[in-house]
Amino acid sequence: MAPASPDGLRIIILGGGISGLTTALALTKFAPPGKVPSIEIFEIRPELATIGGAVNLTPNALRLLDHLGALPIIRERDYGRTIDYLEVFDVYSGKLAESDFSGPDGKGIGNPSYKALRITRGDALKGVVAAVEKQENIKITCGKRTTKIEETPEKVTLTFEDGGSASGELLMGCDGIHSATRLKHVEPERKAVYSGVSNAFGFAKDLPKDFEVHFECTAINFARRGMLLTSYFCSDTTQVYVGGLMQVEDIGSRDGWKSVGADAEKTRAQLLDRFGDSKIPCIVPLIEKAEDFYLWPVFTLSKEGKWSTNRTMLLGDAAHAMPPQGESTGIVFEDTVLFSRCLTRWVEKGRPNTMKEAFEAYEKLRRKRIEDAFEESKDVVRTVSDAGWVGHTIKTYVVPWFLWWTRANREKHFIEDVTTVDIGY
DSSP: OOOOOTTSOEEEEEOOSHHHHHHHHHHHHTSOTTOOOEEEEEESSSSOOOOOOEEEEOHHHHHHHHHTTOHHHHHHTTOSEEESEEEEEETTTEEEEEEEOSOTTSSOBTTTTBOEEEEEHHHHHHHHHHHHTTOTTEEEEESOOEEEEEEOSSOEEEEETTSOEEEESEEEEOOOTTOHHIIIIIOTTOOOEEEEEEEEEEEEOSOOTTOOOSSSSEEEEEETTEEEEEEOOSSOTTOEEEEEEEEOOOOSSHHHHHHHHTOHHHHHHHHHHHHTTOSSTTHHHHHHHEEEEEEEEEEEOOSSOOOBOSSEEEOTHHHHOOOOOSOHHHHHHHHHHHHHHHHHHHHHTTOOSOTHHHHHHHHHHHHHHHHHHHHHHHHHHHHHSOOOHHHHHHHHHHHHHHHHHHHHHHHHHHHOOTTTSOOOO
16 A cells, blocks of 8 residues: 655546546655655545446557556456457458457467456446555545635635535546546637547347357447447456447437437437448347447547646646547557656655646657547548448458557557656656
8 A cells, every 4th residue: 555655746637537547556666765755636426436438458558557556456357358359340241350459379468468458437437446545645425516616826625516625646537538637727719529439339138048140259330321349348248348439419408318318218219220231140130239328429539738727737638528539548548658667757756846847758758649649540530420321331441451450559559658768757
């Protein structure tokens, strides 16, 4: 356990999702000896959310979770399903390509080697929460809605809806796409914009033991009007995650999206309409058997934007939300580790000038990677948008070529270890 040190920073984190929790772990892990920070995490929900779809944790994401102490817990609890390779299908003609995570010797990518892990957001969060609970310096408080953020040269103060308040030397905005930290303080005019695509997901459970699927573990299935992910997400092969990324007209308001998203049968009907003509036998039964369907609009932020003030820093979706592009969760983990290393370096140097020096070192290190990922995410939106037969046929030729062409770049990220890379500061 890591108790807070008298000489450590007093840090406030807004957001009790996986971004905020891993940030707390990283700030603790990389703190200089004798200067472990005191960290308070405030979450708007009455309890930490353990709902959501299934994500693919790539080798670099697993490397960082291992370093932060969460991966051993995830393994011990048998959360998730190891992925040797991701398969890509055209629902009308069959298999198109594979994206491999097994590496040259079949043991994974990098040193030490990791494959990938398909896991529900809820189980990933549970593993991270368990790691956080081992740290004496981290405190989590739920049910706190922030109404005001005030910053002075010495501190940042949050005022909550219930009349309470909290102050710290540093505020970390890890509160997602609709970040109160950004909208109330860092850059109020930079609002989320609907990307034009939504994710409809559910879980097919209690499948017969002899139920046949077309994939080894996880598959992306392209159709003319969207992409359907079908995947195991735990050791139990009677359960399959079903998630459709597709073009959906803007509802126009968050309340409207909540209302439409809660109508599970309407969401199922949309998926059947888009993927019901699949020639892959298990697609329709999986959609029909899936439970708890939910429609989740994908919002994004502009490519450029302000990430910080003098004592406040945005991380993850609060800073650079983008459509899913295969490495989104790993990018968030990289954010937390690289920022923590820059902040630690600033402390080790004796806190020269102001904290802004550490912020600028982090942004100089990080901006290019985020800009590149943002451009990649545009390709995802184009790929899952509605297309005619000609457009879709072209897509089936382009996707395998694209995976081959980008393989080296993906593996470069999978191998990279941001816990040791030169941060240039």
